[in-house]
Amino acid sequence: MKKNVSLKDIANQVGVSVSLVSYVLNGHEKKMRVGEEIARQIKATAERLHYRPNQIAKSLKSKKSQTIGLIVGEIHYRFTTGIVRAIELEAKKNGYTVVIGNSHEDLGSLHELIHVLINRQVDGLIIVAAENAESEIEYLKKKEIPFVLIDRNFPSVESNFIGIDNYRIAYRAVEYLIRQGCRRIAFVNYDTTFFHLKERSRGYLEALKGQEPLLREIRKPFYEQDVAAAVRELTSPGVGCDAIFFATDTLAITGLKNLISLRVNIPEDVAFMSFDEAEAFALFQVPVTHYRQPLEEIGVSAVGMLLEEIQDGKEDGRDVKPKKWRQLYLDSTLVAGKSCRE
Amino acid sequence: MKKNVSLKDIANQVGVSVSLVSYVLNGHEKKMRVGEEIARQIKATAERLHYRPNQIAKSLKSKKSQTIGLIVGEIHYRFTTGIVRAIELEAKKNGYTVVIGNSHEDLGSLHELIHVLINRQVDGLIIVAAENAESEIEYLKKKEIPFVLIDRNFPSVESNFIGIDNYRIAYRAVEYLIRQGCRRIAFVNYDTTFFHLKERSRGYLEALKGQEPLLREIRKPFYEQDVAAAVRELTSPGVGCDAIFFATDTLAITGLKNLISLRVNIPEDVAFMSFDEAEAFALFQVPVTHYRQPLEEIGVSAVGMLLEEIQDGKEDGRDVKPKKWRQLYLDSTLVAGKSCRE
DNA sequence: TAGGTTTGCTTAAACGTTTGAGTAGAGCAC
């Protein structure tokens, strides 16, 4: 790799000190009363040698890397791909680069990623937390590292958070199914400690208003077989289930595959509803009714909130003003298809 | 953000010089004959203060960031999501972090990303190039920056490359369709200057062995309307087309949506084949026949080749040995479904 | 012409780390 051009190289060529070059190239020539001719020469030489400042050296000096870390649960989730672009764009607008880390939903990986990113001096973190990540969040708070959680939060740990109101959306979804004439509505969710998923179950249960629930909980590591079993059971005669509501896109797709192979007619035999959107829905013969998260908005707001957080940290005059944590709950919109007998 | 613990902090606590702490924590205590008791104290203090080396400072000194840049065409492509995980894992195994950049298939963005990443001192780049990126590649070569292209290469620019043999796979796909009894096979590809896509058309045309081709070229910015038109035309009576082969996953999905809404029976009326895999195929009533790229292998090999490249650059004793560029062509495997009357 | 101000630059320290060179003191040979 060829040596990069440094301020020193320019300084030598022009015959001035490194500092002067730095002043000029940072636009401080007025303030520093640099001679016009010299300034011109410095700029021309920088141009000619294709000078690009070394960000590493800059960061070392400024203690700011102009980088934000984004830790996602899994890179191929629709939530992830939808949000990454918004975050990158918004970050770039503000002069920041995004480093993406993938936790694969694993707490250990999350722990390691947080440290790797901190050691690389990211200025802040946007995190889609893994299950049981409370202590990691506490750590960030203790170290006063700017961060924003998205999608998933923890009721026992106050923090910045942007996501949707899972309870309300699940509640409204069930109301919608009832309005469509469904009488025996099942809900397929993971067996999980994730608060955001439990909120979805809570919304479902409350909206049933005393009806006997049909809640099926799927073990994540065995979700394919568990979903298959749940769908088979729910659609078997005698159960009387006339609608299945899936708590995530992965569950919905797996459920739909099983419904297809069981030759269940949607929506005639059973109505189908998904909490999340999925690309794959496009190829199903019936437009699938689902909710759509405002991914773009979540991403943009997360960057905004994080940058404010970073700003706050800087002007921190060691006055111990009590920390204000902010939560932003956005709304999902219903995309009404034809899978719930509309 | 709380100040991080530095070597100096440890040195002060223990009452030794910064150098000694550095030696000990880097495992050079034997070579440097550090006293046992002191070494123990240094390690204990580092542990107690939760010392984490500042990677930025390390990088500045070593000129190595232990980071590789990955530039992808679009984050939500299946190719991308499939490859990212393999690359991240393999990189981590070797002590490297991956920074992902998204060019959105735009040459300008690619140009900027390359520079941003170089300024952040990535040790090398893995690139899914945008269209007409020849000059960017030449630039990397001139600057002697280690890089590996994946998925897409340029016949006019020699470089390291890992991908599949697009010509051969397209050729074999058409042979397969012929073996399935298809007589009038259409190929839907982008209207593009991309070599890898043109190779697919070439494979298709050659395999027809003189039959009159039914090649339809889609304008990328208008692909939805163009695919709709092409599918409508190809399935209209009189054309006699009995198989449509789509050159990419996006084209295939869009094509399939249109075939569905035109109520074309697959494979009875028309056989359907896709060059690439897509998640969405799972929800189509007929298992879709397609080829599957060895994404994992491409990712792993790309990291391997890049690290060798980085290694070479280091021991570069300024002996001008001629650069050897390497190309690795892997095979796609046929995933035979039922969409081609098997 | 002495004193002060302005102009236009340079010096030096700092960020946190690495690493070759330097050195004080102990031990030993002769």
Place this chain on the structure above:
DNA sequence: GTGCTCTACTCAAACGTTTAAGCAAACCTA
């Protein structure tokens, strides 16, 4: 007691940048 070799450290420079402080020369004032 002189010279040598170990041992166990410290010093200092360097990576590329920023920025406060310093300073010589020119210019101005009275």
